[in-house]
Amino acid sequence: QxxxxxxxxxxxxxxxxxxxxxxxxxxxxxxxxxxxxxxxLPSQKTESAIAVITGGTSDYKVAEECAITAEFYGNTVHRIYDVGVAGIHRLLQHLDTIMSAKVIVVIAGMEGALASVVGGLVDVPVIAVPTSVGYGTAFGGVTALLSMLNSCASGVTVVNIDNGFGAAYTANMINHIGENK
Structure with missing residues (x-):
């Protein structure tokens, strides 16, 4: 200082x-x-929002790194946690909030399928963050990373494993496009 x-x-x-x-x-x-x-944290936030979505509760740490980073840069952030594909009905309960976002960050481990699901539902950029948590053959996030890189949904971009900061910074830049400064 x-x-x-x-x-x-x-x-x-x-x-x-x-x-x-x-x-x-x-x-x-x-x-x-x-x-x-x-x-x-800035008291004035963007009119448009970033939605931060997680597959499970074990993705919380990376999600909060992402959400707090986005808020630090003056963004309105909607947190939608624990809505993975194993209980897809939980995701669908938040469709209005998801569809109103200007950019979405999807954070998931395991097989990383949530990024493709969300990418197929929306017409805005989706930034996928694979996490190193999970069990089975998650290989420290490599399984989710490869799945997200191979997403068949258009508009899904992937950052590195556990990179909540990188996803938030990119989402911040997208969210500020067209904002009055």
Whole structure:
């Protein structure tokens, strides 16, 4: 902050390092996402929204990294968690919110099928984030990554395994297109 930078986002922040930073700075730390920021989140948000959707509860950490990053950059974010293909009816209950988003981030492990399902439902960009969680032959997220890369739904773009920050930053850029600055 001494260099005039009062709005700082820190990702992949371990709890012990966050504690050290908090000794000298006003850091807000969200342990569930391993993310912290100095300064306030913007009070003015975009009119258009980013929807952050997860397959399961184990995708929460990556999803929160994504959602908080998007909010840090002034975006309106709709969180829709635990709506994977194993219980597709849960996803369909949120269709109005999903369809109103300008860009969607889908975060899923296992076979990563949720990105294709969402991509087939919407006419906006979908950013897919494979996660390293899951069981069976998930191979640390490689199974979901390959599935998402091979999505037959048009408009699905994939970031690397567990890259909630990268997905949020890209969604932020898309969401701000046409916004008054």
């Amino acid at each position: 001494s260099n005039g930078q009062g709005h700082i986002l820190i990702t992949r922040l371990a709890p012990d390092v966050a504690t050290e930073i908090q000794e000298q700075h006003q850091l807000t730390y969200i342990n569930a996402a391993h993310i912290g920021y100095i300064g306030d």
